[in-house]
Amino acid sequence: MFRNREVRQFALFFFLLTAAAVFLGFIIHPAAGALAGVSAVLYGTAFFLFTKARYKSLVHISEQIDLVLHNADHIFISDAEEGELSILQSEITKMTLRIREQNDALKREKEHLADSLADIAHQLRTPLTSANLILSLIEKTADEKERKALLRETEELFVQMEWLINSLLKLSRLDAGIVSFQRATVDVNLLINTAVRPLLISMELHNIELRTDVPEGMTIQGDLSWLSEAIQNILKNCMQSAGDNGRIGIVCEDTPLFGEISIYDSGNGFKKEDLPRLFERFYSGRNGGTAGYGIGLALCKSIITRHGGSITAKNHPRGGAVFCIRFPK
Incomplete structure (x- = not known):
């Protein structure tokens, strides 16, 4: 306690004040001097005991903090009654939980x-x-x-x-989080054409038929470049699944609640055990012969979700895979 400079200064000031009060009291009357001395002793004792108790609580808090710093599993437990120390302990507890x-x-x-x-x-x-x-x-x-x-x-x-x-x-x-998306009105027809254009030659070489059905004037909000990248990754997945002489379809729907882009292929669809993990990074299916790196669909989902949209995949009842992208209005 007396290691604290403020406490030492206060004790010295109190001693000098007490000495002056007792001296003046004895000048006035011996009884006054005795009363001043007794009062000073009582006040000093009360202050000493109160301060000691407060410092004991502070030492306990310090020990708890030290345990938290050196033991990640330790939780700070507040046992103080109402008052400043209780508030302090409560704040330390919150800080401890946040750090944890x-x-x-x-x-x-x-x-x-x-x-x-x-x-x-x-x-x-x-x-x-x-x-x-x-x-x-x-x-x-x-x-x-x-x-x-x-x-x-x-x-x-x-x-x-x-x-x-x-x-x-x-x-x-x-x-x-260092990518800054442009928030602009994107014409869905332009978006689909931008995504499909780099793949047209490859589709022609593999004789893949592409059908599109996009309502005139349909728009969504987002970044044309990044969204076309996402759709292009889905199309690549569909091309791989459809194979030679396959079919790919893109059907869009514009409703008051959302804009939807559905992409389907004529391939074999997905294995049941693969469906929950299709968009996981580096997951390329349990089938050892599955080509790919498990990156395209993960990147696609990341782009779409950061645009506030959602993407799901399922097997079409008549065969093949279906990817459904929705952007809320």
Whole structure:
């Protein structure tokens, strides 16, 4: 208690004041001096006991804080009665719980980052291994046509890697919240055309039929560039599922409550066990032969949800997969 400079200063001031009061009291009358001395002793004792009790409570609070700092599982427990110390303990308890929540969140983010880095390394290792094998084959192959075919295959692998890295960077930017979406009125016809245009040649090569049904004048609010990226990722998934001579359809509906974009294909649909995890990052299905990296649909969902929309996937009753995107009005 007396380590506190303010307490020492107050004790010195009180002693000097008491000495002066007793001295003056004895000058006036011996009884007055004695009364001043007794009163000073009583007041000093009461102050000492009260201050000691307060410091004992402060020491207890300090010990509790030290336990919280050195033991993540310890919870600060307030046992003070009503008063300033009770308010202080209540605030410390709130701070402790908030720090604990933030600490748990940081632990989860750290674990998620470690898992993500492991997944990224695994995803990049696959095309790199394939590229190395093809390059070794090129070195041993004398036939010019075969060498050109292997070079084209290598080029496709590097294109896949470039897409994977770009998609991962976009996901990271979205997760970090550093992407600023433009909020503008987007014509849905323009949005669908923008998403489909880069895929038309590939669709023609694989003889995939595309049908669209978009109401005239239908609009939604959002960023044309990012939304077209999301829809393009769904279309790529549908093209892969539909295969050669397949069909893809895009049907839009404009209601007073929401704008809906439905995309379906003529493929085999989804396995029942895959449906709940389709939009998980790096999940590419339980079927070992499933192609893809499990990035496109995760990126698609991230873009759409950050626009305030929702996306679901299901199997069509007549076969194939259906993706349903909704944007509330």
